[in-house]
Amino acid sequence: MEIKSTDLVSLFEKSLRDVAQEPLEEIGIVVQVGDGICHVHGLSNAVYGELIQFEGGNRGIIFNLDEDSVAIFLLQTITPVAELEVAKRTGSVFQTPVGNGLIGRVINALGEPLDGLGEIKASEYRPVESEIPQIIDRSPVNESLETGIIAIDALVPIGKGQRELIIGNRSTGKTAVAMDAILHQRGKNVLCIYVSIGQRQANLARTLRLLEENDALSYTTIVSADASEAVLKQYLAPYVACTIAEKFRDEGRDVLVVYDDLSNHAIAFREMSLLLRRAPGREAYPGDVFYLHSRLLERAGKVANGASITALPIVQIQSDDITAFIPTNLISITDGQIFLDTKLFNQGTRPAVNVELSVSRVGGAAQTNAVKKMTKAMRLDLAQYHELLDFAQFGTELDEVSQRVLARGAIAVQILKQKQFVTYSFVDQSLMLFLMKENFLNKLDLKHVQIFVTQFVSYVRSVYPDVYDTIFKDKDISDEIYERLKALAKEFDKLFVPPEA
Amino acid sequence: MKGNKSTLARKYAQAFIRVFGHSLSRENFFALCKLERFFGKHRKALFFLSLPHISNEKKLSSLDVIFRSYGVTDSCRKLVSLLLADKRAALLHEVLRQVCCVYKKEQRLASFVVSSSHELEQQERAILRRFLVKASGCDIIDIYTIDPELIAGIRAQSDEFLWEYSVRKQLRCLSDPRVCDPRG
Numbered sequence: 001m002e003i004k005s006t007d008l009v010s011l012f013e014k015s016l017r018d019v020a021q022e023p024l025e026e027i028g029i030v031v032q033v034g035d036g037i038c039h040v041h042g043l044s045n046a047v048y049g050e051l052i053q054f055e056g057g058n059r060g061i062i063f064n065l066d067e068d069s070v071a072i073f074l075l076q077t078i079t080p081v082a083e084l085e086v087a088k089r090t091g092s093v094f095q096t097p098v099g100n101g102l103i104g105r106v107i108n109a110l111g112e113p114l115d116g117l118g119e120i121k122a123s124e125y126r127p128v129e130s131e132i133p134q135i136i137d138r139s140p141v142n143e144s145l146e147t148g149i150i151a152i153d154a155l156v157p158i159g160k161g162q163r164e165l166i167i168g169n170r171s172t173g174k175t176a177v178a179m180d181a182i183l184h185q186r187g188k189n190v191l192c193i194y195v196s197i198g199q200r201q202a203n204l205a206r207t208l209r210l211l212e213e214n215d216a217l218s219y220t221t222i223v224s225a226d227a228s229e230a231v232l233k234q235y236l237a238p239y240v241a242c243t244i245a246e247k248f249r250d251e252g253r254d255v256l257v258v259y260d261d262l263s264n265h266a267i268a269f270r271e272m273s274l275l276l277r278r279a280p281g282r283e284a285y286p287g288d289v290f291y292l293h294s295r296l297l298e299r300a301g302k303v304a305n306g307a308s309i310t311a312l313p314i315v316q317i318q319s320d321d322i323t324a325f326i327p328t329n330l331i332s333i334t335d336g337q338i339f340l341d342t343k344l345f346n347q348g349t350r351p352a353v354n355v356e357l358s359v360s361r362v363g364g365a366a367q368t369n370a371v372k373k374m375t376k377a378m379r380l381d382l383a384q385y386h387e388l389l390d391f392a393q394f395g396t397e398l399d400e401v402s403q404r405v406l407a408r409g410a411i412a413v414q415i416l417k418q419k420q421f422v423t424y425s426f427v428d429q430s431l432m433l434f435l436m437k438e439n440f441l442n443k444l445d446l447k448h449v450q451i452f453v454t455q456f457v458s459y460v461r462s463v464y465p466d467v468y469d470t471i472f473k474d475k476d477i478s479d480e481i482y483e484r485l486k487a488l489a490k491e492f493d494k495l496f497v498p499p500e501a
Numbered sequence: 502m503k504g505n506k507s508t509l510a511r512k513y514a515q516a517f518i519r520v521f522g523h524s525l526s527r528e529n530f531f532a533l534c535k536l537e538r539f540f541g542k543h544r545k546a547l548f549f550l551s552l553p554h555i556s557n558e559k560k561l562s563s564l565d566v567i568f569r570s571y572g573v574t575d576s577c578r579k580l581v582s583l584l585l586a587d588k589r590a591a592l593l594h595e596v597l598r599q600v601c602c603v604y605k606k607e608q609r610l611a612s613f614v615v616s617s618s619h620e621l622e623q624q625e626r627a628i629l630r631r632f633l634v635k636a637s638g639c640d641i642i643d644i645y646t647i648d649p650e651l652i653a654g655i656r657a658q659s660d661e662f663l664w665e666y667s668v669r670k671q672l673r674c675l676s677d678p679r680v681c682d683p684r685g
Contacts, residue, residue, distance in 0.1 A: 024636040027663040042661050057677050067508075068602070086663060 030054075030085045031069065035275050036077065036230055040087045041069045049129065051094050054079075055086045061094055061232065064276050071276055073232040075110060092127075096240045098247035099123030103191065106208060106222040109233035109240050114224060115208075123247075128239040130246060132298045139302050141335075141362045145256065145310050148184030148423025149177060151353040151416040154375045154433060155382075156338055159366025160190075160254050161302025163311040165330050167322060168340030173351055174314045176420050177338065178258040179207065181312065183214050184423040190254045192220040195241040198234050198264025201226045214421070227264075234268035242299050242309070249307045257300065261314035262293060266326045283325045290329050297333050322357070336360040349417060355382050368426045369476040374433035378412060385409020411441045414449040427471045428457045431485070434477075440489045448498045456492050464488060507599075510592050513584070514599030518607065521576045530604055532571045537597035539567070550590035557585045602660075611639035611659040616648035618655075618667070629657065637662050 028042030038060065046052070050062045052072050058079040064071035074081060075094075097111040101121035106114045113120050141159035158164045166174045182192045194211075196204050204224050211217045221244060225237035238259050245255040259265070266289055273286035281287045293313075300311035315330050320342055322331070331337055336359045345352035364372050384405050392398060392406060415436055418424075424432070432453040435441050441449050461468045467484055471477055477485070518525075525533075540547060546567075550560055561581060568577045584590045605612070613633055615621070621629070626645070633641050637659070648656065654667025 023664075024633075025663045025665075026661060027658070029660065044661065068511075086658065088663065 026089045028052075028070065028087045030081060030083055030087060033081050033083065036074050036232065037063075037275055038072050038074060038081050038087075039069050040072055043070050043087065043089060044068070046070055046089050049093050051090045051092055053088045053090050054081050055088070056081055060087075063272065073272060074230065075232060077230045093129065094236065095125040095127050096243050097122030097124075098126050098244050102221045102244055103219065104217045104221070106224060107240075108229070109223065109225045109236040111240065126243050126247065128236060128243050129295075130243065130299070132295070133301055133303055137304050139304050139306070140365070141302050141308075142365050143302075143308075144366050144368050144426070145181075145190070145254075146184055146188070146426055147177070147181040148425070149180055149351055150418055150424055150429045150432065151351055151355070152177070152338060153367070153424075153426065153429055154371055154416075155355050155379055156336065156353065156358045156360045157363065157367040157371070158310065158312075158336075158360060159302075159362045160310050161300065161308035162336070162360070162362050162366065163297050163300050163313065163334040164360060165334040165337040166312055166314045166340070167317060167327055167331070167337050168352070169318070169320055169342045170316055172340040172342055172345045173420075174316070174340055175203075175207070175260055177340070177351055178260060178312050178314060179210060180421065180423055181256065182211070182220060182258065183216050183421065185219065185256060186214070186216060190219070190256055191245075191248050192216070193223065193241045193245055193255060193257045194220060195223045195225075195238050195257065195259050197225050197237050197259065197261060198227050198268060199260065201228070210421075231268045231271045234265065235272060238262070238265055238296050242296060245309045246299065249303065249309050252305055252307045254308050254310070256310045256312065259296075259311065259313040261316055262330060263316045263326055266292065285325060289326070290333075293326075293330060294333050297330075335362055349413060350420075351416075351418060353416070355379060356386065368430075370430040370471055370474075371426050371433065373477055374430050374437050378433070378436075381405070381408055381412055385412065407442065408436075410446055411436055411444075411449055414446055415441075415453060417450065424457075425472075426475070427468055430471060430477060431457050431460055434482075434485055435489060438486060438489065440493060445498070451499060452496055455496065456489065459492050459495075460485075460488060506592065506595060509589070510595035511599045511603070513580070513589075513592065513596045514603045517576070517580055517596070517600050518603050522604065522607065525576070525604065529573060529576075530601070530608075530610075532573050533577075533597060533604075534601045536567070536571045536573060536577070537594065537601055539571075540594040540597060544594065547591070547593055550585070550593065557582075560585060560590070605660075609639045610642060611637050611661065612642040612644070613657045613659045613662075614644050614646060616646050616651060616656045616658075618647070618649060618651045618653050620647065621645060621655075629655065633657055633662075633664070636664070 026043060026045055028040035030038050031041045032039040040052070046062055046065070048062055048065055052060050052062060054060070056079060058074055058076050058081050060072035060074045062070050063073050072087065097120050099122050101123065105117065105120060107120060108114055111120060141161040143160045145158045145160045145162070146153055147158060152158065166177055168174050182194060185192055194207065196207070204226060208222065211220055223237050223241045225234040241257055241259070245257050248255045266285060269289060269292050270285050274280060274284065278286050297311055297313060300309040302308040313330060313334065315327050317324060317327050322328070322339065339354045339357040340352045341354040342352070344354060385408070388398070388402050388406050398406070415432055435453055435456060441452065444452055467481060467488070470481055549555060549563070561578065564581055565578065580596065581590070581593065584593055584596065604610070615629065630641055630643060650669060652668035654665070654669070656665040656667055657663070
């Protein structure tokens with residue numbers, strides 16, 4: 001008898017035959033629900049990290065495997081899960097959409113759009129946990145990633161593929177530094193991903209507006225897991241962002257990922273672990289909190305095809321204590337840190353980069369030659385300045401050499417000050433630092449230093465574009481250009497008129 | 502705490518199966534499961550087991566009445582004696598539940614509740630049974646119910662497996678594709 005596929009009875013007949021239309025699904029039964037977790041009895045063949053589908057529509061990820069039950073963290077808080085509900089194995093892990101369709105979009109940790117611009121057009125879906133590039137697949141970090149912030153590019157240079165930690169107290173400008181770095185990538189063929197973890201929604205709205213106003217959204221993706229989201233989403237968000245970055249990297253593109261901030265990420269993971277009744281360790285964090293961040297940050301790097309993922313993780317400290325658990329973990333994982341000092345911030349030195357405690361382990365290898373030549377002794381100048389500053393505050397008479405050191409250091413501090421959302425190319429920075437190196441700023445009042453250097457840069461760019469373009473093209477300052485710059489600086493010095501007080 | 506109780510109960514259950522498992526017939530097993538369900542519905546019936554001023558003999562003889570009605574006197578009596586001696590009589594229901602689970606696992610028994618939109622004929626039940634035995638690799642205990650909400654189709658569910666082919670499921674997939682889509 002011929003079976004009509006549209007007929008409900010024949011649908012029924014088909015299902016009764018030995019050839020199954022639907023597979024036999026492995027299930028478990030929910031025995032306990034609460035605090036975003038549910039315990040499911042059964043699922044004896046389920047694996048750790050597997051995605052579980054509930055009949056009521058919710059989904060979750062397995063985080064604990066016990067002898068006859070599993071603990072599942074729920075992905076959504078608004079879809080209820082009832083006792084005795086059926087939970088099915090999906091046989092797969094949690095995956096996120098990746099691809100060019102994510103550029104310019106704001107998504108949550110589940111890959112759902114938050115910007116109201118329609119569905120995400122993903123080119124593929126990838127698991128959020130992936131294998132880390134092996135040593136043989138990596139190449140050295142030797143290309144500069146400009147942040148546009150002179151204090152960082154000159155003294156703590158970042159390379160493409162580096163992991164540079166931004167660490168500081170609350171309200172010291174950590175996010176501002178990261179934002180400036182993102183804004184500076186316009187036109188540099190570097191895609192940016194900003195991950196907001198456990199932040200306020202108002203902060204994200206402000207960030208989004210800033211990126212829109214500066215046309216940065218055309219190369220930026222935002223992944224958001226704000227403070228009101230379930231802890232599982234806050235836990236997943238950085239991994240989702242890294243997976244998106246890996247797709248771009250595999251296509252041969254450079255990516256900058258900002259994790260803001262990983263201290264909230266660690267707190268979310270701690271909450272999850274305590275709810276799972278795992279044994280708490282130091283500061284109540286679970287024993288594998290180091291692995292939480294190491295496996296995330298090790299996915300950054302420069303690979304053999306030349307593409308890279310540069311990571312700028314942010315961590316917040318309390319009372320300038322960088323010896324706390326999570327900050328020390330991250331300091332040991334990353335390739336350097338930028339320490340933002342509260343005292344400097346309050347004194348008006350912004351960005352408040354503490355040069356003595358900041359370091360880039362990649363260093364000069366990732367710095368353009370033009371800037372490198374101008375900053376040879378700058379770190380030493382600043383260190384000597386800060387040491388002598390303490391003596392100067394006592395009002396003691398200092399010798400001439402010490403006074404010269406103080407004067408030079410004060411000029412260096414002035415040059416390193418920079419307004420928010422104002423970024424400088426490496427050419428601009430090398431010109432500014434050139435002035436300091438050749439002592440063209442010694443006779444100026446400190447309040448005029450900033451104006452002098454910025455006007456000099458504009459002067460060279462507009463009046464002598466050939467010099468500017470040569471430095472830009474060569475990424476270096478030859479001896480000939482160096483001599484020309486000396487002449488130009490003398491010329492500008494005569495033309496400069498300090499503004500009225 | 503709850504986890505510890507369950508673990509402890511499982512150990513008693515494993516010991517019970519090792520000692521009495523070979524002599525437990527299928528009927529005895531069903532009787533034990535019914536007993537477990539009875540105690541599950543009437544938890545207050547076991548309250549007196551935790552009262553210290555009632556002697557163990559009196560407690561045992563009270564339970565004998567229930568055990569006799571389910572035909573599981575000898576084995577259950579010994580189990581209760583052990584629990585009373587260990588001062589863990591409150592675990593009786595949990596132990597019986599674990600006994601049913603462990604026995605099913607060891608004998609590869611799966612208890613399927615088969616819901617269908619209308620009454621299934623004997624031949625249809627036989628086809629379904631054959632399919633479930635083949636797919637699950639277990640010996641099947643099947644219970645049949647009618648569920649008009651399926652609209653059309655069948656749903657066979659055990660503790661570990663689910664097989665559903667119904668219009669209700671298709672509609673659910675249409676309204677929320679993630680129900681059928683394994684992607685995250």
